[in-house]
């Protein structure tokens with residue numbers, strides 16, 4: 001006498017040859033429903049797995065990941081610009097003491113800092 005779980009779900013006198021990929025019930029060759037995602041006991045199980053896979057793929061594909069990457073790249077570029085501007089500003093301050101040049105550079109550095117802060121805010125909004 002074979003064990004109960006080795007018999008087909010629908011035929012109590014037939015041995016099961018496979019198990020449903022979704023609910024793990026045993027089924028025979030005649031009852032098995034073959035689908036892209038595997039072998040199933042019924043069309044319902046096949047559909048459930050197909051829907052789940054489609055949903056998982058959709059979440060992976062969308063999710064605003066591309067937008068996020070673009071924002072991060074923007075932040076990195078702006079940070080580099082701000083750093084370069086800051087270093088240049090420091091050099092000017094030490095090298096020359098022309099106050100109008102200093103003021104102009106300070107303005108530019110402030111503008112760049114503001115732009116960087118805006119992008120950082122965008123990233124924070126998206127993360128929340």
Ligand SMILES: [Zn+2]
Pocket residue numbers: 020021022023024025040041042045
């Ligand atoms: Zn099933």
Ligand SMILES: [Zn+2]
Pocket residue numbers: 008009010011014027028029030031
């Ligand atoms: Zn069967």
